Structure formats: structure tokens, C-alpha cells
Amino acid sequence: MADKVPLLAQSTCAYCGVGCGVDIQLENGQAKAIKGSEDHPANFGRLCVKGSHLLDTIDLSGRLLTPQIDNTPCDWPTAVDHVADKLARTIEQYGPESVAFYVSGQLLTEDYYVANKLMKGYLGSANIDTNSRLCMSSAVASYTMALGEDVVPCDYQDLEQTDLLIMVGSNAAWTHPVLYQRIERAKQLNPDFKIVVIDPRRTFTSDIADHFLQIKPGSDAAFFNGLLCYLANNDGLDQQFLLRHTDDAEAAITAASEWTIDKVASYCQVPADSLTDIYKTFCQVDKAVTFYSMGINQSSSGVEKCLAIINCHLASGKIGKPGSGPFSITGQPNAMGGREVGGMANQLTAHLSLTDSAHTAAVQSFWQSPTIASKPGAKAVDLFQKMANGEIKFVWIMATNPMVSLPNRALVEQALSRCETVVVSDCNEHTDTMDFATVKLPATSWLEKDGTVTNAQRTISRQRGVHSPAGAAKHDWQIVSDVAQKMGFSGFDYQSPHQVFVEYAQLTGVAQQFNRVLDLSPLASLSTSQYQTMKPVQWPLNGQRPFANGKFSTSNGKAKLFAITPKAPVQQTTQALPFVLNSGRVRDQWHTMTRTGKADKLGLHQTQPEVMMHPFDAEQKGLSQGELVRVSNDLGHVIAPLNVSNTVRVGELFMAIHWNQQFASHANVSQLYQDVVDPISGQPESKHAPVAISAHPFAYYGTIQSKQTLEVQADYFVKSIGQASFQTNIAFETAPQDIFAWCKESTQLTGEWLSQSSENGTYIVCLQNQQLVFIGYFANAPIALHRDWINSLFAQNLLSLENLHLLLHGQISEEFNLGRQVCSCFNVREKTIIEAVKTGCNSVDKLGEKLKCGTNCGSCKAELGGIIKEHAPTFVIKDITSPETA
Known part of the structure; x- marks a missing residue:
């Protein structure tokens, strides 16, 4: 009997905004293997190390599988009744501004849309914000202010077709590896392609740079003001474009005029000759892309930094054409989809405005909703401040962990502690935020979710539900719809994500009366089967590049330049905090x-x-x-x-x-x-x-590896998971009186306990039926445990006497003494790579041929290049550093 051919499902990676397509092999309905989709326009088969190991994250350990109220399990009707009642009572007593939703770029577009619809169109408040506020909201605001609409005017091909790429505030080699590999290949194919990397920190991204500027943190706006000044003084302005397609250019150029090369060099603490070379290149090339991320956005003047970048592209006419434009790269898989449907507190869906009465009237009419929010709600930080002040009494947090990601954790903790009702929808039972939940709602996770996401180049892709929801988990759009219907609201009787998507696409058509680039209305006619089989599609759906005709989304069709005065960060060092x-x-x-x-x-x-x-x-x-x-x-x-x-x-x-x-x-x-x-x-x-x-010295240190995860009591700990064991590094302010007794009491493990002490420390082992289940090293100074060797021992059925002797004396098998792991895909270690480099493997390709490292996902290629730089005897470093670190 012939073997069954595994079925193939296509979906989208759950991580960054690149939005890579993935092919998932199924056996008996379960995912068994994953690789990049060769026909997806984001990655063309590439997949980074995180995406390559997605299937290692889908087990049910730590999953929230049933609703809970006050930590007591209940069924869905009880949970929905409770949430709906709390919402209604809070609004009745305190008004609609007393409730808030805090959502996530991990949600699908359909989830985002339904949550936004309920809050703004039915509860009557715009207090719905998203963790995307933390990564790209400054880019959103600047695009809207300068171009009239939140439209990224670039796509990934521009990164390969440009003459000059300026990467600023982005460590793409690690944060967006697939795009970095596309850039790297483009440079290999085109020797004239120039790359500039600007970052306060020398990262592996700088390895491909022709110029690396180790800029003073927060001084980016000065760099781009200097570029605008240089363009104005060196015939670099596109006067026809400025005259026909922009407003307020004169004020912007005048504000930038004082930023000479010498002034920028002093302010940014970078070499003047490097600035001259970069500015001259930008001025002379036909095509240039500025690629920027959190290093620009996460600032008290992030909008102005983004506007300073856009100014340069508008002033030089390097926008709206292949290989050119200001390209903000998003950090989350559906940050762009959230932007489309108005997922943030200052947005209305379909790129419409909360402060324009015509916009709000059109949306309310389409939704047939009882009310509509008419002013911006509380943005993320303000939302939690209002919660801490007692103004917000009910919060619903979906698929995010603000206790870890928001600034000022103490205030967030105060806010969640004071809030009367904290509803958390998540797939994880234990997070820092979930500890404060009064209601826990089990949501589906990646591979269970079904809907769409939009990546950083405006490509909509299907994220398909391959597995059935675990336990009692539901999709976020289902949970929100159930609560809305329980509150008596019509318009939420969706039976599938297809119905939600079609409605949203129809609404983008309504928005066309307001001159929006975003128009998905042709997709509103998709049947259920067409939605299920939908291929990745980029908007605008007509295939035209945004703003290619020089017409922007402003009231007069012209883009706007802004006068920028660079500002230092608000949080400044002091003598006490240097x-x-x-x-x-x-x-x-x-x-x-x-x-x-x-x-x-x-x-x-x-x-x-x-x-x-x-x-x-x-x-x-x-x-x-x-x-x-x-x-x-x-x-x-x-x-x-x-x-x-x-x-x-x-x-x-x-x-x-x-x-x-x-x-x-x-x-x-x-x-x-x-x-x-x-x-x-x-x-x-x-x-x-x-x-x-x-x-921060401690009195006593330990490193533990165990067969099962352990909850040990210590003053300091760091945990990590290995292939066959769990490791915990611990430290004590006061050393336990008897560390052997502490181990037995803390772990509650039964078996054969052995101990060996020397001047270097104490080594403790527990065996069960001659199999290793616990090993601990303890000393008065930090102690390193070779986790990979010990992992191999945990994987063995029987521990040999030789290995037991090595364990109890703090020694390791020589074959494992190879340094840290560099290539995760093939477990290639640093010392092995160094030896190969010293024997002639002086390129990443040669290392791949010999050791396989870098030949699968490619995420380690930049790091391999760094090792070659350090250890190949004939390599010449050409990077430009700041005077401080030269």
C-alpha cells in the first residue's frame, strides 16, 4: 500500500512585518514541517530562524484552554455574560470613556476590525489602542501629515532596485533577516549599489555598509536636515516636483539651511567627510530609499524625525517611483492591517479621520451603528495613566503583554491593580499581564487563527487555520462578536472571517469619496471559496505605485514639507545617572x-x-x-x-x-x-x-539543569529551555545553610542524590533509575554550566559512570567544548567556525559549503561575516566610526 502524500497548507509567518509566506506539510491533519513559500512576493522561499522554528512553538504547554472568572474556570456563555454585563454597567455608571480596549499587531485584520467597530461605533468611545503604538505610530503620523494618508510609498523591490539605501535606526540583519538577505544579494549583483547604515550601535547590519555612521543617539533629525540643506545648496532639489506637487517647501528648506556639514558632524558626533560623501551620493543618484524603524520612531520627537526623512525625498523628487522613497518598516505581522482598519485611538477605519464629521457620518451610516466616536481616544501610555488615575474602570487586553512592553512598569502595574475589570484574551495562561486579569478568555494561536494580515509593503496574505482551536479557544473576532451580541447590538452576527473581511472591504469603497489610496472594494465580491484560496495581493489593487502620478491624499492633492528643528531626547543623563x-x-x-x-x-x-x-x-x-x-x-x-x-x-x-x-x-x-x-x-x-x-554581587550562585521545569526560590534567576532539559541560573543574597538540603527541598525530586564539593564549588546530581534528572553547580562566584553537553546527558537513558564522574567534578566532554551556537539550524558553534575561517573559509559561502551554516534560513549570515572579519588574516575593515570609538 502506497504511503499517503502529505497535504500542503499555505499560511503567513507569525513574526515581523515582512510577512513571509510559509508552506506547512500536514500529516493526519497535523503540521509536521514548515518552509518558506517560494511563490510569496515577500520572501520567495526564504525564512529566518524564528520562522523556520515556528512549529516548535505550537504545543499546548502553557496554553489557556478554558475561560476563567477570578481564576475559576467557567463555560463560554458564563464568561460572555459576565464581560457584557461588566461593560454595560461600567458605561451606564461612568460613561463610555470609562472603558478601553488595548489590542495588538498579533491580531488578524478581521479581529482588529470587529474590535474597532464595537468600540467606536457601538460603545461610542475611541479608547481602543494597540501595541503598534509602541513601534510605528510616529511613522503613521508623519505619513498622514506629509502625504495625506498613512500609505507606505515603497515596496520590497525598491530595496533591490535602488542606487542608494540609507538604513537608519534598524538592525535588519536580526529584526528583518529576510529583507536583509534580499538587500545583501542585490548588493552582490550590483557593485554600484551603495548602502549607508546609521545607528548608535555597531550591529551586524553594518557589515554590508559602504558607510557606517555611529551617530549620537537621538540626533537623526539633524542628519536629515543636513541632507536637505546640502540638496538645496548643491542643485539637488527637484524644483518642478516641488512646484507642482508640494506645499511649504520654502519653510522646510529655510529651517534646514543652518545645518551645514560641520554643524551636523558636531551635533551627531560623526566624521564630516563621511557626511559629505553620503550627501553627495544622495544628491547625484537617480534613486534612493531611506529604510527606518524603531530607532527613529521610538523617540519623544519621532514624528519630526520621520518628517525630516520625508522632506528629503519630497525635495529631491525621490518618491513615487521605483527604487525611491521613505520606507518605514513595521515590527509586527499585522501592524499594517491594524492601521488599515483604524486599530489605533486616533484613527477611524479605512484610513478615515475621527475628527472629520463627514468621515464619521459615512462610517456610522455604513455600520448602521447607534453612535460613533467623534474624537481621538487615549493612546497607549495615556490609556494606562487614565487607568491608574481611576478614570478607566474596564479594560480588555487582547494578544499583548503590556506589563513587559510598555514603559514605566510600576505605573502599568498600578493601573491594572486599580482597574475594576481587567479582561485578557490570550492563548497563554501565564504572562506578566495575565496575573492581573479578573477575566481570562482563551484565544486561538497561530496555526489556529484564520483570516488575513497585511505586511509592510501593503501585501494582504491569508493566515490559514491549519489546526482546530485548542481546548475551548475561540478566535478574537468571535469573542468580541459574542459580547457585542450579548449587549444587544446588531451587526455582529458573523459566522466566518470571510464575512468580516468582505464587510471591511466594502467600507474601504465607501471611503473612496474622500480620496483614499486604500481601496479593497474589488475584494468585497470574493466568495467563500475565493477567500479561502486567495493569493497574496498588494494594494493599490490596480497595480499602480502609490503617488506615482504626483497626486497625494491631501485636500489639494499636494504633499507637504515641514520645518524641522532637531530636538534632544527628553530623558537626559545626569551626574547620578550618567x-x-x-x-x-x-x-x-x-x-x-x-x-x-x-x-x-x-x-x-x-x-x-x-x-x-x-x-x-x-x-x-x-x-x-x-x-x-x-x-x-x-x-x-x-x-x-x-x-x-x-x-x-x-x-x-x-x-x-x-x-x-x-x-x-x-x-x-x-x-x-x-x-x-x-x-x-x-x-x-x-x-x-x-x-x-x-x-551587583550576590553571596552565592548556582546553575541548575533539570528534566522538568522547576520553580525554585532564589533572589535572582534566569530560565531557558534546552532540547532535553531546562536550565536556571540563580543567585542568593544570603547563601543557604545547606545547599544539598535546599536542592532536595526545592525540587521535591525523589531518587539517588549525589554531591561532590571542592574549592571550586559544590556539584549535586539526582538520578532516577540511573537517568539524569537534576544537576546543580553552586559556588561563591558565578559558575558556568555547559548546557549542551548536559542536555545530551539528559537525553540518554542511562548515565555512564564516566560522565557521572565528569559531572561531579565540573568537567565536560571535549567534543562539546566548541563555544556558543552561531547557526541555530545546524547547531554550528563558534570555535568550529573560527577554525574553518583560519584554514581558508574566508567567505560566508565557503563556510556554508564546509559546515552548512548559513545555508538554510540565513539568519546567521551577518554573524558569520563578523567572525570572518575578526579571524580571517587578510580582511580589511572599511567601516567608518565616530571619533569616540575610532
Whole structure:
């Protein structure tokens, strides 16, 4: 009998805004393998390491599988009745402004649309905001102000077709690896293609740069004002374009006129000759793209920074044509879809305005809703401030973890503690935010969700439900619709995401009377089967490039330039807080790790949070590599190992955002940022916090690996998952009197316990039927445990006496002494790569031929290039650094 041929399902990756298509092989209805879709226009078969390991995150461990009220399980009718009643009673007693929704770029467009419709059209408030506020709302505001509509005027092909690419505030090699690989290949094919990378931190993205500017944090607007000044003084303005298609150019150019190259060089702390080369190139090329992300947006003047970028493209006419434009890259899989349907508090659906009575009347008429919000609601930070002040009594949080991602964690905790009703819809039972929920509603996760997402180049893709919902989980649009109907509202009797999508597409057609580029009305005629089989489609659906005819979405059809005065960050250093803290992402983790934290291979690249510091500062402070340090200010503190690295500037620190309370006791970096926001966009300033740093010695340290995850009591911990075991690094302010007894009592494990002590520390092992179930190393100083070797021992059925002897004496098998993992796909380690480089593998391709690293997802290619730079004997470094770090 012939074997059954596995079925294939197509869906979309759950991570960043690139929106990669994925092919999922199914066996007996279950996902068994995943790869990039070769025919998807976002990735053409490429997939980064996170996407490649999506199937490692879909097990039911930690899933919320049934509704709960006050931590007591209940059925759906009871939960829906309770939420509907609380909503109605809160509005009746305090008014519609007393309720709020806080949603997420992890939602599908259909989820977003229904939640937005209920809040703005039926509850009568615009208090619905999204975690997308934290990553790209400054870009949204600037596009709307300058171009008349929130339309990204570029697509991914522009990154390959341009003559000059300026990447600013983006570590695309790690945050958008698939796009980075497309850029890298384009440069290989076109030697004349020039790349500029601008970042306060030297990241792997800078490895492909012709010019790398290690700019002073927060000074980006000055760089682009300087570019505009140079264009005006060197025949770089497109006078015809400015005259026919823009307004207020003279004021913008006048404001930029004082920003000479020397002034910009001094203000930004970068070499003047580098600026001259970059400005000259931008002036002379026919096509240029500025590619920017959180480093620009997450600022107290993020909108003005974005406008300064747009000014340069409008002034030079490098917009609305192939290979040119200001390209804001989004961070979440459906941040763009959320923008389309008005998911933020200052938006109305279909790119319409809450403050335009004609717009609100048109939407209310289409919805046939009893009311309509007519003013912007509370943006994310304001929303939680109002909650803390007692103004918001009911909040519904969907698919996001604000306790970890919002600034000023203490205020968020106060807000959630004070709010009378906290409803959380999530697929995870345990998150930092879920601890405050009075109502927990189980939502579907990726691979169960069914609907659409829109990526950063305006391409709509289907995210298909391959698995049935786990337990009692429901789709978010279903949950919201059930509550709306229970409240007596009509217009929410949807039976499928197809019905929601069709309604939304119809509404974009209604919006055409207001001159919108967004028009999905041709898709409103899709049948159910056509929706199910829908291929990726980019808007505008007519295939035209946005603004290609020079006509913009403003009332007179002209784009607008803005006079920009560069502003310093609000959060400034002091004598007591002398260091600037920057934050961002690491390669293999995502947001607050509720998904990627479940994938063992994704945890190997960086097993714990760390604080990055320049060697000069470390020497001045008497701090050394690997020791635990405390980074603090008036808002709180974090504790993590120190990574001494010249990739950061003198006087600056860097720490990743990902680690939540489930994985680390003291690593929530967002708590160190004040709730300072851009006055227009409301986006927090999450790249610039004043902090102090000092050593934080503990009395006693330990590293544990165990067969099962353990909840041990310690003053400090960091957890990570391995392929066969769980690792926990711990520390104590006061050493336990008897560490052997502590281990037995803390773990509650039964079996054969063994211990060995020496001057280096104490080694404790527990065996069950000669199989390893626990190993702990304890000492008066931080101790390293070789997790990969020990993982291999946990995977064995029987532990040999030889390996037991090695364990109890803190030794490892020589074959595992190969350094940290660089390539997650093929488990290729640093020492192996270094040896290959020294023996002649002086290119990424040669390393791939010999070791396979970099040949699958490609996420490690930039890091491989860095190792080659460091260890290949004939490599010449050409990057340009700031005077401080040269």
C-alpha cells in the first residue's frame, strides 16, 4: 500500500512585518514541517530562524484552554455574560470613556476590525489602542501629515532596485533577516549599489555598509536636515516636483539651511567627510530609499524625525517611483492591517479621520451603528495613566503583554491593580499581564487563527487555520462578536472571517469619496471559496505605485514639507545617572518570548539577557565580562551579566527587550523608561533612558539543569529551555545553610542524590533509575554550566559512570567544548567556525559549503561575516566610526 502524500497548507509567518509566506506539510491533519513559500512576493522561499522554528512553538504547554472568572474556570456563555454585563454597567455608571480596549499587531485584520467597530461605533468611545503604538505610530503620523494618508510609498523591490539605501535606526540583519538577505544579494549583483547604515550601535547590519555612521543617539533629525540643506545648496532639489506637487517647501528648506556639514558632524558626533560623501551620493543618484524603524520612531520627537526623512525625498523628487522613497518598516505581522482598519485611538477605519464629521457620518451610516466616536481616544501610555488615575474602570487586553512592553512598569502595574475589570484574551495562561486579569478568555494561536494580515509593503496574505482551536479557544473576532451580541447590538452576527473581511472591504469603497489610496472594494465580491484560496495581493489593487502620478491624499492633492528643528531626547543623563540605555531585539527571540521562549533551538543563540558596555567604561567602572551588574534609575532596576563590547559607544549601554517575569527575575528593561511620548504620535521614547550601572554581587550562585521545569526560590534567576532539559541560573543574597538540603527541598525530586564539593564549588546530581534528572553547580562566584553537553546527558537513558564522574567534578566532554551556537539550524558553534575561517573559509559561502551554516534560513549570515572579519588574516575593515570609538 502506497504511503499517503502529505497535504500542503499555505499560511503567513507569525513574526515581523515582512510577512513571509510559509508552506506547512500536514500529516493526519497535523503540521509536521514548515518552509518558506517560494511563490510569496515577500520572501520567495526564504525564512529566518524564528520562522523556520515556528512549529516548535505550537504545543499546548502553557496554553489557556478554558475561560476563567477570578481564576475559576467557567463555560463560554458564563464568561460572555459576565464581560457584557461588566461593560454595560461600567458605561451606564461612568460613561463610555470609562472603558478601553488595548489590542495588538498579533491580531488578524478581521479581529482588529470587529474590535474597532464595537468600540467606536457601538460603545461610542475611541479608547481602543494597540501595541503598534509602541513601534510605528510616529511613522503613521508623519505619513498622514506629509502625504495625506498613512500609505507606505515603497515596496520590497525598491530595496533591490535602488542606487542608494540609507538604513537608519534598524538592525535588519536580526529584526528583518529576510529583507536583509534580499538587500545583501542585490548588493552582490550590483557593485554600484551603495548602502549607508546609521545607528548608535555597531550591529551586524553594518557589515554590508559602504558607510557606517555611529551617530549620537537621538540626533537623526539633524542628519536629515543636513541632507536637505546640502540638496538645496548643491542643485539637488527637484524644483518642478516641488512646484507642482508640494506645499511649504520654502519653510522646510529655510529651517534646514543652518545645518551645514560641520554643524551636523558636531551635533551627531560623526566624521564630516563621511557626511559629505553620503550627501553627495544622495544628491547625484537617480534613486534612493531611506529604510527606518524603531530607532527613529521610538523617540519623544519621532514624528519630526520621520518628517525630516520625508522632506528629503519630497525635495529631491525621490518618491513615487521605483527604487525611491521613505520606507518605514513595521515590527509586527499585522501592524499594517491594524492601521488599515483604524486599530489605533486616533484613527477611524479605512484610513478615515475621527475628527472629520463627514468621515464619521459615512462610517456610522455604513455600520448602521447607534453612535460613533467623534474624537481621538487615549493612546497607549495615556490609556494606562487614565487607568491608574481611576478614570478607566474596564479594560480588555487582547494578544499583548503590556506589563513587559510598555514603559514605566510600576505605573502599568498600578493601573491594572486599580482597574475594576481587567479582561485578557490570550492563548497563554501565564504572562506578566495575565496575573492581573479578573477575566481570562482563551484565544486561538497561530496555526489556529484564520483570516488575513497585511505586511509592510501593503501585501494582504491569508493566515490559514491549519489546526482546530485548542481546548475551548475561540478566535478574537468571535469573542468580541459574542459580547457585542450579548449587549444587544446588531451587526455582529458573523459566522466566518470571510464575512468580516468582505464587510471591511466594502467600507474601504465607501471611503473612496474622500480620496483614499486604500481601496479593497474589488475584494468585497470574493466568495467563500475565493477567500479561502486567495493569493497574496498588494494594494493599490490596480497595480499602480502609490503617488506615482504626483497626486497625494491631501485636500489639494499636494504633499507637504515641514520645518524641522532637531530636538534632544527628553530623558537626559545626569551626574547620578550618567549612562544612556538603549534597547532592542536579539536575533532569535521575539517580543516578550511567550512564543519563542518555547523553542529550544531559539534559546541557544543567546541564553540569557545581558547588558552591553564599552570597554573604556567597563575599565573606568571596574567591571568585568560576565559579572552581574545592576542598571538602575528612579523607576526601577535590572540585573544581568555584563557583555563588554566596543559595538556600543562610550557612555552608552544596550539591553534587549524580550525577557519577561516567567524567564527572568530582573530583566524587564522597559521599566527603566519614563512614560515620555511624542506629543503627536504618542509613541514612547524607548531608546534613550538615563541610568546608573554598578556591580551587583550576590553571596552565592548556582546553575541548575533539570528534566522538568522547576520553580525554585532564589533572589535572582534566569530560565531557558534546552532540547532535553531546562536550565536556571540563580543567585542568593544570603547563601543557604545547606545547599544539598535546599536542592532536595526545592525540587521535591525523589531518587539517588549525589554531591561532590571542592574549592571550586559544590556539584549535586539526582538520578532516577540511573537517568539524569537534576544537576546543580553552586559556588561563591558565578559558575558556568555547559548546557549542551548536559542536555545530551539528559537525553540518554542511562548515565555512564564516566560522565557521572565528569559531572561531579565540573568537567565536560571535549567534543562539546566548541563555544556558543552561531547557526541555530545546524547547531554550528563558534570555535568550529573560527577554525574553518583560519584554514581558508574566508567567505560566508565557503563556510556554508564546509559546515552548512548559513545555508538554510540565513539568519546567521551577518554573524558569520563578523567572525570572518575578526579571524580571517587578510580582511580589511572599511567601516567608518565616530571619533569616540575610532
